[in-house]
Amino acid sequence: MGGPKSQWLTLSITLALASLSASTAISLYLWKRKSKPTFSNGESSKKIEQLEASLKGALAKSAAERKGRIRAQQALREALRSPNSDKLESSSYPMAPIAVVHSCFSTRNGTPRQPLLVPLAKATLIFDSARIPLPSLEGLEGYSHCWIIYVFHLNTDLDKLWKHPSQSKFKAKVRVPRLNGDRIGVFATRSPHRPCAIGLTVAKVEAIHGHKVLLSGVDLVDGTPVLDIKPYLPYCDSIQGATVPDWVKADNILAVASVNFSEGFSSSLAECWLLVEKKSHYASPDEFQSLIRQVLSWDIRSLSQRSRPHQPQLNTESDDDVEKIVDDFSRVESCREDEAFENGGELVSSLTSDVVYHLILEGLNISYRIDSNSNVLVEKVTLASLNSKSR
């Protein structure tokens, strides 16, 4: 025996053994690989514990820092309230304007009594690029209107009001043209002469270019410092069924009968236009003329100018009262009074029965008359001579 048959058998057994060991080696290797994580399990959970501990530490530290920060902020608020926290007037909150208004209304005289009354009234809000980063304005273009909180910076008593609040006196009651000059509590009006000379208005957002926001329907005078703007939200800012006193309802009481332009008006405007068109909010003399029509379609004269149009040199004994006269909802009226007294030159009386009034828009001086039936005749345009006081 020991023939080829047994040799074959031996060979096949050897091969089988060899393949067995090979497959064992492979599965052993695989097992080793698979179980590798199991080997370091101990190390890894230790690491996780360490990480968790250090995260906990960091969180505790940041919570402590936060607490410290809040404590510091509270201390600062307290310090701002001191020395006598019982007295409200001794606390102050420093707020610097974030923007300035470049408005078509060069002076207080003619600035509308309410927002949106003059749809063509344009202004540019120029934000302080040093303090207000561009992304702060991102998204504002999605709203049609915005609120504007501003300072009545032309109030003659502003300085006293803010520097020495305890010494400054404000009138508790102000005169209201819609009440024929009767007085009403200052907080029932939008008089600029209030203990805090802060105004609130709404305007249409036309466009945003970098740090400039173009607005329309404004009732803001050129140079107005702006403290804040906020989007107008119709769903909560417009209140259905809100009520107002009867005197406020008297609509159109100050609308004029007609506005007409003299023959020479167009040529005098064309002449001046060349000098102002570059910095104007208006694209053409025609658009500017539409603005004039809109502004003058409301009697912009002060109460005293209306009641005594032929006595522009009013007795000064009632100066103080006159300064506090305000319009209906409104605030500009008393400014106009100030102005009439500060400048004197805002109205020019002639010996005939006619009085020529002047309205300054976009740096242009517009002369007009108004007759006893409230028909306005716009006569001519000249270049205004503006100084800071005439604003």
Ligand SMILES: *[C@@H]1O[C@H](CO)[C@@H](O)[C@H](O)[C@H]1NC(C)=O
């Ligand atoms: C002014 O224009 C209106 C039309 O808008 C006209 O009815 C009125 O007669 C004019 N008034 C004067 C004084 O020309």
Ligand SMILES: *[C@@H]1O[C@H](CO)[C@@H](O)[C@H](O)[C@H]1NC(C)=O
């Ligand atoms: C506007 O013109 C009138 C008359 O020419 C003048 O008295 C008045 O001072 C002028 N106002 C401004 C601001 O230029």
